[in-house]
Amino acid sequence: MVTDAVVVSGTGLSKTYRRNAELVHALREVSLVLHPGELVALVGPSGSGKSTLLNVLCGWERADAGALTWGAALAGRQAEDLSWGELALIPQALGLLEDLTMGENVSLPGRLTGAPDRGGKAARELMTSVGIDHLADRYPKQASLGEQQRCCVSRALLLEPAIVLADEPTAHQDARWTEVIFTAFRRLVRSGSVCLIATHNPETWEYADRILSMHDGELREGAPAPVH
Template sequence: MSGFRTTGLVKRFARGVETVTALDGVDLAVAPGEFVALVGPSGSGKSTLLAVLCGWETPDEGALTLDGDLAGRRPDALGWAELALVPQALGLVADLSLADNVLLPARLRGVDEHDRAGELLAGFGLAHLADRYPHQASLGEQQRVAVARALLLRPAVLLADEPTAHQDRGHADRLLDAVRQRADDGAAVLLATHDELAWARADRVLSMRDGRLTEGAPS
């Protein structure tokens, strides 16, 4: 099992002649089996933090450490079974069916996960859409496909950015139940969200504002 921690993460971006500090000394630890909800207004730094955690962005200061089975490894060198991300942009492959998008991590790894993909599609109400392409599905359906893809190989670390933003309550419940189960099975889960349904399932809620992290939900 694996968790992760950060110490003093700082990330700055140039915006014209200004420098914007998106992360301002972020200390964070998520243990194996823990589900942490990350809340805060748009522009507070949540997506930037997830981008650093998955290796898409390099911090200007501070350190990210993976623990347990992933100790000593870099996030950008990990596969879907080690670290999986549900990005806001979803990142589905346009010329693959919805089923093949879910199966993509397994095919990259060279394993057969057709049965699990079918279970995830059915559980998320997508079985009847399996042969459709992303452009033939609604945004909410595409988002559920992205969550199913991330869960397919039972990742040790699961990161998700607003994964229920386009869901009604029933579908949001199913997605969050699946995320909660992944944590219960030993994954370290960090979910950036505005959804209070997620807060109720999380072990901890952290708030982010102006790139700074504090314990607890916003007041």
């Protein structure tokens, strides 16, 4: 159930990249509020700033201006200090550790946060649910891109974090696995977490409680207007 409580709010977030003489305004005074228990779809054309926003929210990149405020249990914290049990990112480029097996990648948040028990049974159950349990001993390079992405989704969900930021988490999936992954996100938000999910696939919007759209660095509430 979505509540009025605030998990994180961003105000006036701006980010400009310099490409030689050119300035790229990836975020233009973006403000947003995320609430517990909601799945929010972040949509918009390629290059509109979706990944930049997720990267600023998770602390991978720093905004040039604006403020991020964490609510409730995370009040006063910095994004980069949050643990895998608090905030998990599913990066667009996946970011699996190549020297670890797929199983070890999924268990990693448990080991890093001192909850190694989550790495055993819970990791196996997650891998089974997304059809990669038979790949636990393989390295990411020995798996398909879709399988690697489902490994990445499993890693993010292992500790049932309060916040999941997912950057095109079904970009490499067919319809079946897309449904499985979004159903898993829905299950997580039912327990009070928030998922912000950049997605190009309009069929996934039906899973969202709310849609935010980016256009040339600006964020608006609601789906983009249809193109005629």
